[in-house]
Amino acid sequence: MIKWFLSVLVLIFLPLSAYAVTGEDIFKSKGCSGCHSKSFDSFAPSLSTISKSYYNKKEDLKAFLRGNKPGLIKGEPKTMKGFINLTKKLNDSELEALVTYLLSF
Numbered sequence: 001m002i003k004w005f006l007s008v009l010v011l012i013f014l015p016l017s018a019y020a021v022t023g024e025d026i027f028k029s030k031g032c033s034g035c036h037s038k039s040f041d042s043f044a045p046s047l048s049t050i051s052k053s054y055y056n057k058k059e060d061l062k063a064f065l066r067g068n069k070p071g072l073i074k075g076e077p078k079t080m081k082g083f084i085n086l087t088k089k090l091n092d093s094e095l096e097a098l099v100t101y102l103l104s105f
């Protein structure tokens with residue numbers, strides 16, 4: 001009985017732990033891709049502009065997404081405010097993954 005129970009637990013938790021959330025998953029699931037394109041600057045800066053502006057400034061990007069610092073590109077966020085409310089709730093490893101994704105362009 002206990003063996004059966006343990007194998008059910010393993011079957012449930014193994015796939016969960018094997019699944020690592022990527023920065024791209026977060027970027028898409030939080031709706032960021034609706035405004036930020038990879039290389040085209042619209043009213044929202046593109047990921048390539050973000051990557052260039054935050055080159056070697058990863059901590060500033062994290063502080064912006066935590067709501068602790070104005071942006072380097074546009075200063076005080078207006079449109080982004082609601083989305084910072086989403087990114088400030090990410091845990092450290094999720095934020096790290098998102099920032100690594102944003103800086104990979």
Ligand code: HEC
Binds near residue numbers: 081
């Ligand atoms: C509704 C459109 C929209 C969505 C969705 C959106 N953004 Fe933005 N983002 C903007 C705009 C516009 C700016 C320019 C600053 C401002 O006006 O807030 C910006 C600026 C930024 C910047 C640069 C900040 C600076 O000035 O240095 C980053 C980084 C960023 N967004 C990341 C994200 C992430 C991550 C998400 C998803 C959680 C996201 N954005 C979702 C519109 C959007």
